[in-house]
Amino acid sequence: xxxxxxxxxxxxxxxxAAGGFTGAGAAVDVTLGFKPRxxxxxxxxxxxxxxxxxxxAATKVIKTVTAGTLTADTGTAILDNDxxxxxxxxxxxxxxxxxxxxxxx
Numbered sequence: 411x412x413x414x415x416x417x418x419x420x421x422x423x424x425x426x427a428a429g430g431f432t433g434a435g436a437a438v439d440v441t442l443g444f445k446p447r448x449x450x451x452x453x454x455x456x457x458x459x460x461x462x463x464x465x466x467a468a469t470k471v472i473k474t475v476t477a478g479t480l481t482a483d484t485g486t487a488i489l490d491n492d493x494x495x496x497x498x499x500x501x502x503x504x505x506x507x508x509x510x511x512x513x514x515x
Contacts, residue, residue, distance in 0.1 A: 425515035433503035441495045444515040449488050449496055454508040462488040462496075 425444040447464040457476040460483065468490065473483035489497040496513070503509065 426513070428510070428512045430508070430510040431503070433505055433507040433509060435500055435505035436503065437500045438498040438503045439495060440498065440511070440513075442513055442515065443494050445492065445494055446490060446496060446513040446515050448514045449490070449511065450513075451488060451498060451502060451509055451511045453502070454510060456507065460487045460502060462490065464490070 425442075427442050427444075429440065431438060446462075449462045451460045453459070459474045461472045461474075462470075469484050469486045471483045471487050473481050473487065475481075485499060485501060487499045487502045489499070491497060498509075498511070
């Protein structure tokens with residue numbers, strides 16, 4: 411039998427932040443002020459999304475491309491720094507790409 415690891419907060423307690431940027435081909439550091447449990451980034455230019463959940467491996471995210479294909483992206487597109495900040499890779503923040511993100515903690 412597999413063991414399920416549950417990560418939760420007390421009822422009624424949730425933190426939220428959202429933002430956006432135009433990529434410059436360099437990594438983007440985001441300071442939230444809380445530890446995220448879910449991060450989603452949407453590349454508006456190419457209609458690609460990346461999603462990260464707290465229980466996932468540090469280097470893994472779910473990537474969905476325009477055609478709807480889901481893949482396990484291991485390129486560290488979203489890196490939780492475990493200190494209330496996260497980093498978006500230079501590949502994700504490619505030059506000229508318009509991106510929006512949302513995070514819940």
